[in-house]
Amino acid sequence: MSEELVKAIVEMREQDALQLTRDLLDGGSSPLDILDDCRAAMEVVGRRFETGEAFIPELILAGEMLKQISELIKPRLEAETVGEEKLGTVVLGTVEGDIHDIAKDIVGFMLDINGFKVIDLGVDVPPARFVEAVRESGAKIVALSGFLTLAYDPMKATVAALKEAGFADVKVMIGGGQIDDHICEYTGADAWGRDAMAAVNLARQWS
Amino acid sequence: MFVKPDNWDQLSPEEKKKIRLDYWESSEGLVFASPEAEARYRERIHRLRNAIDLNGTDRIISNPSVGSYALRRAGLTGYDMVYNYDKFFDPIMEFNNEFQPDLAINGFPYPGPVFDILGLQTYVWSGQRLSEEYDIQAVEGEYMMADEYADFIMDPSGFWLKTYLPRMCSALEPLRKMPDLPRISEIVDLGGALLPFGMPDVQEMLKKLMEAGNEAMRWISTMGKLGGALAAAGFPSLSSVFWKVPFDFLGDTLRGTKGIMTDMYRRPKDVLAACEAYVPILVSGITKACDAMGAPVAMAPLHKGADGFMSQEQFETFYWPTFKAVMLGLWEEGIVSFLFAEGGYNSRLETIAEMPKGSTVWWFDQTDMRRAKEALEGRACIQGNVPASLMTTGTVEQLRAYCEDLLEVFSGSAGFILANGAGVDKTTDEHVRTMIEIVRQ
Structure with missing residues (x-):
């Protein structure tokens, strides 16, 4: 564990984090250990987000740092076996008629970094x-995103379609700018969340 | 057209505001449909003025934001809102006449043919990528690259003309060939500057601009006719000049969410300098538009400074200083800023209370209204905050209970307007009626 790397990511020192990664790799550190450091750092960032000490800029920049670190370690990672156990699979997407993707992408990233396999179906789904994606993947969790008030009905239709297809045991969470208890009840979703960490906590509860 | 008196420069912001409000309230040149319509109009606009002015009102104003619902209820679709704005007139007039709201309820048409002619890239719309039910949605993207900050800061207008607009609309690609206008001095410069206008692709673009301009005229005259008819029928409007906060211009329009959020760490000085470059452009442009329209109020929707989007420290560093500078610049001209705080603004209440008394009107979406009242009472008129979710899916009883609670919180308040937060596409007549009539009971 490189505490320095964890600290650099947590403190949003992008260039330091990248240089430390290069140094660690040159010094023979295992790429998997570096990934563990990233995860540890993201745990801190996620916690800070929940407690109101970190915000969207930090989640996005941390995502950018992790993407670049992954690129750096990728060539050496393939040599090692990656048999990481996932906590579960989440099918994620912005509902039909809505093309907003920023919030969905942040939720997808946070679920991924917290150990879930994420099947991102994109927008206007x-x-x-x-x-189909639930059937193919056997996922037990579906996460629906929608920014518009016009997303309420497509969310409701998606929950109904899942039930109709026999996936009554699949849990559905919804999220978006105008989502609250009323809409959760209206759509028949199992729960709603205000932000990306709420999505992670729901997924953990349901796994 | 609002004409400033000769002693304008000697007046205080409060005095300038009074002159603007007087002009607006007089509604010069407006021909009313009937004496009754005029009486209703005068009563309503005076009440609205008193709310903005924090003078106290005989009763609270109700202003449900249900323009889209009024259109959809008459069978219009998102497609009609983009292409068939000539269909707006009857449903909107019927809706206002039937419900008799305190302020005009109007839909917002988008000039779809203009989008088609120019090949707009920054939005998708009905009939193009969206189905008939939806109107328009923004496409997130980087329309200014991270290494272009310096170009923008040096010359925002030039950057807009030659770099942003060609990215915004495919038909405007030839704008890249436009000359550097401040270099035109001698006769020889003029000849050189005109050369691009002799090129086939530039000439083709100019034809498209003329075609789009004709459509824009049709669009504005349709809107103007409807706005005029609503006023003539007795319904005043707070409709005004539209603007955006410098940081949101950068974040929404130029850099995209991901771009602006990472720029705060990667190139903070560039972000601040770009925001500062916007301030004089906005103050001057908004003031001119308010003069031309006789509008005392200029409205900005607020996006990336809401609760959760950034820390309070980031808000006070990146978002607030130039936001405040624009509002103070407008206030110097007697113009009131009308801010729609989408999402929550709980963590910003103490900061926004810094604005001079009576210089702002705040429209809240998901902000705690008790805290908002505490922070802004006596300083700013407040509008809000019935949830869109409640209007769309709640029962009438739930809606009534929510409104009653708000009315109790703001009972005796000097300036409060009951309204929903985000605009509503789907609700029922009963919901609308409840919201309009509850303030009269």
Whole structure:
């Protein structure tokens, strides 16, 4: 464990984090250990986000740092076996008619870094596509994103389509700018979340 | 057109504001549909003025933001909002006449044919990538690259003309060939500067601009006719000049969410300098537009400074200083800033209370209204904050209970307007009626 690397990521020192990664790799550190450091750092960033000490800029920049670190270690990673156990699979997407992706992408990143396999279906996803993805993957969790008030009905239709297809045991969470208890009840979703860490906590509860 | 008196420069912001409000309230040249309509209009606009002015009102104003619902209820779709704005007139007039709201309820048409002619890239819309139900949605993207900050800061107008607009609209690509206008001095410069206008692709672009301009005229005259008819029928409007906070211009329009959020760490000085470059452009442009329209108020939707989007320290460093500078610049001209705080603004309340008394109107979406009142009472008129979710899916009883609670919180307040937070596409007549009539009971 490189505490220096963890600290650099947590403190948003991008260039330091990248240089430390290069130094660690040159010094013979295992790429998997570096990934563990990234995870440890993201745990701190996630916690800070929950307690109101970190915000969207930090989540996005941390995502950017991790992407670059992954690129650096990738050539050496393939030599090692990666048999990482996932906590579960989440099918994620912005519902039909809505093309907003920023919040969905942050949720996807936070789920991924917290140990979930994420199947991101993108934006403007029809209910049938969610059903198909659940069928193919065996996922037990679906996360629906929507920014518009016009997303309420497609969310409801997606929940209904999943039930109709026999996936009553699949848990559905919803999130977006105008989502609250009323909309959770209206759509028939199992829960709603205000932000990306809420999504992670729900997924943990359901796994 | 609002004409400033000769002694304008000697007046205080409060005095300038009074002159602007007087002009707006007089509604010079407006021909009313009937004496009754005029009486209702005068009563309503005076009440609105008193709310903005924090003078106290005989009763609270209700202003449900349900323009889209008024259109959809009459069978119009998102497609109609983009292409068939000539269909707005009857449903909007019928809706206002039926519900008799305190302020005009109007839909917002988008000039779809203009988008088509120019090949707009920054939005998708009905009939193009969206189905008939939806109107328009923004496409997140980097329309200014990270290494272009210096170009923008040096010359925002030049950057807009030659770099941003060609990215915004595919048909405007030839704008890249435009000359550096400040270099035109001698006759020889003029000849050289005109050369691009002799090129086939530039000439083709100019034809498209003329075609788009004709469509824009059709669009504005349709809107103007409807706005005029609403006023003539007795419904005043707070409709005003539209602007955005410098940081949101950068974040929404130029750099995209991901770009601006990482820029705060990667190139903070560039972000601040770019925000500062915007301030004089906005103050001057908004003031001119308010003069031309006779509008005492200029409205900005607020995006990336909301709760959760950034820390308070980041807000006070990156978002607030130039936001405040624009509002103070407008206030110097007697113009009131009308801010729509989408999402929550709880953590910003103490900061925004710094603005001079009566210089702002705050429209809240998900902000705690008790805290908002505490922070801004006596300093700013407050509008809000019935949840869109409640208007769309709640029962009438739930809506009534929510409104009653708000009315109790703001009972005796000098300036409060009951409204929903985010705009609503789907609700029921009963919900709208409840919201309009509850303030009269």
